[in-house]
Amino acid sequence: MNRFLLVKLAAVVLFLAITISVWAYSAPNTNMSASLVPKDPTSGALVYANNCARCHGDDGEGDKGPAINTPAKQKKFRANSQGLIRKISNGGGKMPAFRTRLTPAEIRSVANFVKTL
């Protein structure tokens, strides 16, 4: 009986050790990625400059990606913000998906910025 108790105790201790080490290991990672986030994460202009300008140009004039500052595109984006957010989140074609690289707030703010190009 006592031996079973010991085994159970060992299992609990092992579980706690794993949980704590996983937590301890992931905590610095969280801090590290937080320091990579721009100071004002809701600044759409900054998010755009850091993530989009290399393909769509500083002013949305296009480069590797299509121009997104033309009147026709602007009209489309303003009429369908959800579609714009979906495109940024999911990418498609040669456009990378940003849902794993940006927070939902950053995606919303960069979408708002895109509509001002």
Ligand code: HEC
């Ligand atoms: C690696 C290059 C690349 C990067 C980085 C990139 N895009 Fe794109 N983007 C593209 C390409 C290529 C397309 C066209 C894809 C297609 O045919 O669907 C596109 C399409 C789009 C469209 C749809 C345009 C249309 O015609 O309706 C929007 C909006 C857009 N990108 C916004 C963004 C935003 C905002 C970012 C930054 C968060 C970004 N892109 C980052 C390459 C890129």
